[in-house]
Amino acid sequence: MSNDQTRRNFVGTAGITAATVATAALLRPASAQTAAAAPKVEYAIKKLPFDPAKIKGISEKLLVSHYENNYSGAVKRLNAITAQLAGLDVAAAPVFVLNGLKREELIATNSMIIHELYFDGLGGEGDPKGALAEALKKDFGSVERWKAEFSAVGKALGGGSGWVMLSYSPRDKRLVNTWAADHTMTLANGRPILALDMYEHAYQMDYGARAAAYVDAFMQIIRWDNAAALFERYSKET
Amino acid sequence: MLLTYVPRDGRLINQSGADHGQNIAGGIPILALDMYEHAYHIDFGANAPAYVAAFMRNIDWSAVEGRYEDATRVAPPRPLEQKQFAGVPAMTVEEVKAMLDSGDRIQVIDARPRHYTTRAQDIVEGAVWRDPERLDEWIGELSKTDPVVTYCVYGFHVGCETAIALRKAGFDARYMAGGHYAWKAIGGKVRLFE
Numbered sequence: 001m002s003n004d005q006t007r008r009n010f011v012g013t014a015g016i017t018a019a020t021v022a023t024a025a026l027l028r029p030a031s032a033q034t035a036a037a038a039p040k041v042e043y044a045i046k047k048l049p050f051d052p053a054k055i056k057g058i059s060e061k062l063l064v065s066h067y068e069n070n071y072s073g074a075v076k077r078l079n080a081i082t083a084q085l086a087g088l089d090v091a092a093a094p095v096f097v098l099n100g101l102k103r104e105e106l107i108a109t110n111s112m113i114i115h116e117l118y119f120d121g122l123g124g125e126g127d128p129k130g131a132l133a134e135a136l137k138k139d140f141g142s143v144e145r146w147k148a149e150f151s152a153v154g155k156a157l158g159g160g161s162g163w164v165m166l167s168y169s170p171r172d173k174r175l176v177n178t179w180a181a182d183h184t185m186t187l188a189n190g191r192p193i194l195a196l197d198m199y200e201h202a203y204q205m206d207y208g209a210r211a212a213a214y215v216d217a218f219m220q221i222i223r224w225d226n227a228a229a230l231f232e233r234y235s236k237e238t
Numbered sequence: 239m240l241l242t243y244v245p246r247d248g249r250l251i252n253q254s255g256a257d258h259g260q261n262i263a264g265g266i267p268i269l270a271l272d273m274y275e276h277a278y279h280i281d282f283g284a285n286a287p288a289y290v291a292a293f294m295r296n297i298d299w300s301a302v303e304g305r306y307e308d309a310t311r312v313a314p315p316r317p318l319e320q321k322q323f324a325g326v327p328a329m330t331v332e333e334v335k336a337m338l339d340s341g342d343r344i345q346v347i348d349a350r351p352r353h354y355t356t357r358a359q360d361i362v363e364g365a366v367w368r369d370p371e372r373l374d375e376w377i378g379e380l381s382k383t384d385p386v387v388t389y390c391v392y393g394f395h396v397g398c399e400t401a402i403a404l405r406k407a408g409f410d411a412r413y414m415a416g417g418h419y420a421w422k423a424i425g426g427k428v429r430l431f432e
Contacts, residue, residue: 041247041249043247045423047392047393047394047415047416047417047420048392048394049318049320049394050394050395051392051394051395051396052392053351053354054395068419072423099254102252102253102254103254103256105253106253106254106255106260106262109251109253109262109263110262110263113246113262113263113264114263117263117315120318165263180259184255184256184259184260184261185259185260185261186259186261186262186263186264187261188258188261188267189261189265189266189267190261190263190264191264191315192263192264223318225319226318226319229316229318229319230315230316233313233315233316237311237312
């Protein structure tokens with residue numbers, strides 16, 4: 001379905017839906033108000049965007065485990081959660097069931113999205129160039145200063161788990177580094193363009209407790225083309 | 239509680255946040271229901287359902303529609319560009335499986351690197367392994383009239399490069415996206431790798 005169609009349907013039915021729900025509320029108990037079952041959504045596992053044997057500083061074994069267990073596992077889990085939610089009578093379900101499913105849905109959704117961004121950002125070298133480099137200078141003082149902050153936040157997460165993300169904020173038209181203690185934490189309305197995985201599954205097999213060495217290795221192998229292409233599009237949004 | 243548009247999938251999702259930090263990555267919130275107690279306790283006490291009902295009655299849908307229209311103009315994240323593989327035709331594992339199942343004439347080449355095959359346990363049923371580094375030695379075995387499908391471990395670099403080399407030599411070659419792992423993920427038949 002195109003965005004145009006979606007928008008028309010949304011605009012066209014919003015008023016009707018509200019009226020229908022209001023009438024139904026008079027006739028039926030709250031627990032019977034659940035509308036027709038939600039459509040089934042199937043998220044697909046994307047392929048690895050690189051040859052894991054050729055990534056410097058992170059072993060093939062670790063990358064394959066990361067892809068198969070953590071990323072692919074999240075997509076499979078998300079499909080299972082989505083299916084459960086679609087079949088749930090949400091108004092009648094105990095709150096702990098709904099809280100649990102919605103929490104897990106968010107964890108799995110973001111794990112999928114941010115892992116894809118992480119993998120897309122691996123396998124390059126050097127420093128950012130062009131408009132992205134200029135924006136980093138504008139918002140952080142210099143590329144070096146950005147790098148220092150981004151990697152320091154990563155190292156500070158060592159021994160725990162989480163993400164560091166470089167995100168474009170359309171609200172303020174600027175780039176920010178954001179800290180996350182788990183998959184669910186991202187900048188509201190932010191557009192992430194680069195992600196550093198600080199869960200131990202991302203480095204423990206190769207680096208043990210030496211999270212800082214992993215962060216230093218990551219900073220050397222960023223595929224800047226991908227971040228630059230994302231930034232280019234997001235920064236042109238009106 | 240947020241109603242969020244996700245450009246990645248072009249769809250709306252209801253998303254709950256246990257604090258200010260929890261958001262769908264790359265999502266665009268278009269409607270927010272504040273469930274912190276500071277949002278309702280003074281007026282409603284512990285009667286959160288009454289607060290939610292009052293909120294639902296008072297939504298300014300025209301504002302939400304405006305935000306929705308803006309959100310749907312945001313393009314999904316650009317797919318990663320890999321110029322070196324642009325223009326090489328790919329087949330999905332499902333398409334290859336359908337061709338094999340229906341008995342179509344198709345030459346399936348397992349081009350996993352030699353170093354990888356030392357520990358490989360299985361191979362796609364219907365495929366033969368050929369060393370991608372020694373293409374010259376086996377290219378003569380292939381028929382130019384039947385399509386060739388190559389793949390490697392993850393269905394990417396090596397499988398693609400082999401397909402490119404075969405296409406240059408005049409074969410109707412494609413690569414199987416996702417490779418050996420994608421084949422196994424759909425439950426495709428494998429046999430012992432000997």
